[in-house]
Amino acid sequence: MPEPGAAPRRSPQGVPYSDLPHIVNADGLHLFCRYWEPTGQPRALVFIAHGAGEHCGPYDEMAQRLKELSLLVFAHDHVGHGQSEGDRMNIKDFQIYIRDSLQHIDLMKSRHPDLPVFIVGHSMGGAISILTACERPGDFVGVVLIAPLVQMNPESATPFKVFMAKLLNHMLPSLTMGSIESKWLSRDKRQVEAYDADELNYHGGMRVSFGMQLMAAVERMQREIPSISWPFLLLHGDADKLCDIRGSRMMYDNSLSTDKKIKIYEGGYHALHHDLPEVAESVLKELTTWITEHIPAATSQEAQ
């Protein structure tokens, strides 16, 4: 409870958290949450992990489609993103994203102990989803990954650039690397304009220290992938210039999972769920179909 008379904690946009759905993470930071609750009895829980520099608002359409299928969808803005507290698009340890995700998932599981749980993640959110599922390999019925950050693009992360980033991280960790040109993120100009105009997105350059955390997460995933055995769906565009599709192919080829599917979108850019309308619709259909097909049949007790 806040100290009596203390000023209310406010979001970076100045809104008191007492007026916003939120959780408080293990470091005492307020994380803004969104919930999409079906009217009737939910069939499953779905946690959505957004990517770097964005927030969970742009997943509303996806969440609404899942809610229409009686799934209870929930998400939060990661530390340093959107309406959550924390230094903008920076983190001292990537593990914080995973710890906070597990905290939110555990909260929702405590409210709905009998429901199966899925995770959906895009880009860095895909890395968070993978590493979260690796920490709790038996907890998730399935993981859906949209252009996940599994492998660095060798053009953007050449050995020289990686070496320089490691060197600079010791000397000037707050130095920013080049930011991503949004036109390479989607072929739909309206989506790019909306992304650029969204003030809840981070539009600055990526700090070296943050890039190092992403690289460390990539290295951790490379170690984890050969032991992955949970079901997953991979969706990736072969024209993705940010997260190399070879990472998704490597995960599909090298994981132990027997229940796995990869769908490649020819010409698809990074943000498949915000790419051309026909691609975005296909992604939503693939994702909703895969999830509903993976909801376990009701146990005899539930069926009564």
Ligand SMILES: O=C(c1ccc2nc(C3CCCCC3)oc2c1)N1CC(N2CCN(c3ncccn3)CC2)C1
């Ligand atoms: O998670 C990410 C993201 C951002 C920058 C990254 N840089 C790397 C490399 C950098 C070098 C070291 C190794 C890692 O990986 C990244 C992932 N992103 C990009 C964000 N998405 C959000 C949705 N997008 C979108 N949405 C609507 C319209 C257009 N784009 C595309 C960008 C999420």
